[in-house]
Amino acid sequence: MQHSLITVVAIICGSLSLLCFHATNALVPKHQIRARSAQPPTTSAHQIKAASPSSRRDSLRRAFLLAPAVVVAAASRPDPANALEACRPKSHNCIRTTWTAPSSVTSATEAANTIRDVLNSYPQKGQAGVDCSGWRTVDDALGAHSGTIKLEFKSCVGPAALAINLGQPFVDDLKIELGKMGDGIAVEAKSSSRMGSSDLFVNRKRLQYLGGKLKDRGWSVPDPKYGYEM
Numbered sequence: 001m002q003h004s005l006i007t008v009v010a011i012i013c014g015s016l017s018l019l020c021f022h023a024t025n026a027l028v029p030k031h032q033i034r035a036r037s038a039q040p041p042t043t044s045a046h047q048i049k050a051a052s053p054s055s056r057r058d059s060l061r062r063a064f065l066l067a068p069a070v071v072v073a074a075a076s077r078p079d080p081a082n083a084l085e086a087c088r089p090k091s092h093n094c095i096r097t098t099w100t101a102p103s104s105v106t107s108a109t110e111a112a113n114t115i116r117d118v119l120n121s122y123p124q125k126g127q128a129g130v131d132c133s134g135w136r137t138v139d140d141a142l143g144a145h146s147g148t149i150k151l152e153f154k155s156c157v158g159p160a161a162l163a164i165n166l167g168q169p170f171v172d173d174l175k176i177e178l179g180k181m182g183d184g185i186a187v188e189a190k191s192s193s194r195m196g197s198s199d200l201f202v203n204r205k206r207l208q209y210l211g212g213k214l215k216d217r218g219w220s221v222p223d224p225k226y227g228y229e230m
Contacts, residue, residue, distance in 0.1 A: 091227035093199040094192035102218035132156035133169040
């Protein structure tokens with residue numbers, strides 16, 4: 001599929017290059033071309049200035065003719081991951097971390113299935129005193145090569161929710177992105193709170209639970225740290 005797309009793009013760019021080749025020729029009036037050919041060879045400043053339109057035309061012609069090769073070369077490179085946005089510097093309510101799959105995991109599909117299994121193991125009634133009001137998947141775009149999955153977690157209804165959130169649970173976001181790290185497979189995870197400047201370590205507890213499940217499967221999982229701890 002990717003090679004077919006590259007071929008189509010190259011054909012289109014080649015056709016455009018041919019059109020642009022003729023267009024650049026049309027940019028220089030014929031009388032200027034005749035005038036330049038009729039001039040005797042000199043080293044005057046006038047001749048150098050008169051030749052500049054031809055130089056611009058030749059430069060444009062080379063650039064347009066090289067366009068297909070540039071496009072094909074760019075398309076042949078692996079697509080970079082759409083890196084998750086960073087947490088705010090020194091934040092107390094956001095953690096971004098990286099989970100690395102073991103070498104035995106050789107496909108992104110296998111890694112994606114593992115991530116889904118671990119997420120589905122998270123209790124709907126929460127754990128460690130957090131996320132008592134449940135969670136849900138907002139968008140699942142994990143694919144065979146890369147992709148993301150987004151979830152919402154709802155807090156327990158404690159004094160803070162009663163006092164400043166009209167008795168409604170706070171909502172946190174978990175975003176996970178699957179991608180490559182060298183020859184291996186890595187996952188970027190970001191857990192963040194929508195409200196407040198602190199989260200009472202809710203995001204850390206959530207990532208510790210999920211990371212612990214991945215560790216049980218041989219993944220490399222660092223201790224999750226807030227921005228202010230970096």
